[in-house]
Amino acid sequence: MKTTINDVAKHAGVSIKTVSRVMNNEASVRQNTREKVMQSVSELNYHPNLAARSLAGTKSYxxxxIYDNPNAYYIIDMQRGILNACKKQGFELLIHPCDAKEVDIINEVTSMVKxxxxxxIILTPPFSEMPNFVEQLTQLDIKIVRILSGHSAPDTLTPCIMIDDNLASKAITEHLINNGHNKIGFLAGGAEHNSTTERLEGYKAALKxxxxxxxxxxxxxxxYSFDSxxxxxxxxxxxxxxxxxxxxxxxxxxxxxxxxxxxxDIDVPKQLSITGFENSPFSRQTWPKLTTADQPNNKIAEDAANLLIAQIRNGDTRDIIKHYTxxxxxxxxTTKI
Structure with a gap:
């Protein structure tokens, strides 16, 4: 027989309401009560039905x-990080791939929300870099967190996780310059991504x-592809x-x-040094292994999810900006010449 919230409450010696508050991760619960309830949850192997809980009340869990990105490793890291946060905080995750170039994309997402x-919603590029799209989403009764490339947020529409690709790209280019290179090529990603612009500007800044x-x-x-x-x-x-x-x-x-x-038939790195960016499995599966910029996408995604859930529980926090470099x-x- 499946364990119920009543069983947990009886086992822990608390009310059903207290168990519910603990499962919702409400800050007002005393630590010793929280530990007692979670001990009962663990011993009874209790798994709350979050879908039913959302339907039964006015609060969604x-x-x-939503994403549109050809890099499978990036998507996997993002999903894993968001799921980690959801599991810890009692939330479910809906994964919704979209085509950012669709004319009616806002209608598609609006329909999905309703x-x-x-x-x-957590938005990553290119959706997070589409101000009109983001502004229309803010008209819905939901919270939003964006992951963006850059040092400062472009607006105050939502809380943001900023990734300083510019500074990281500058550090990579400096590494090559310090190894004696002064003829350094740059292979760009898609022009529609801010990360491409930021990484190009970092490369230029180092040369200057x-x-x-x-x-x-x-x-x-x-x-952003192997063939490119x-x-x-x-x-x-x-x-x-x-x-x-x-x-x-x-x-x-x-x-x-x-x-x-x-x-x-060009020897890497003796005749040509090559660097990547992001520290994805591509960088470790090549030979030789790639010098790169370590971008912890898993941690960034978990941070974004925690920020979103805090916003959902505590209200509007639009001025929050967190940075990663x-x-x-x-x-x-890479090697010296």
């Missing part, structure tokens, strides 16, 4: 993550700081004034660049 009775002339021929437009890395690196390597190092906008692009170098992680794909 579900949040949604149909599922979610309490909040070290008085290295910017060569526009060394900057190659592309997408192959094509971009091939273009750079075939130039007369070819680079001795390449900064890639993410690890998938860098893995493609590494593959292109191998096809052209991916840290340089040196591996075997």
């Amino acid at each position: 579900s949040i949604a993550y 149909r599922t009775r979610i309490a909040g 700081q070290y008085n290295i002339a910017l060569d526009p021929h060394l900057i190659i437009a592309g997408e 890395g192959v094509a971009g690196a091939t273009t750079l390597i075939n130039q007369t004034n070819k680079p001795t190092a390449i900064v890639s906008c993410n690890d998938e692009i860098a893995a493609g660049a590494l593959f292109a170098a191998r096809l052209m 991916p840290e340089l992680l040196v591996r075997d794909s």
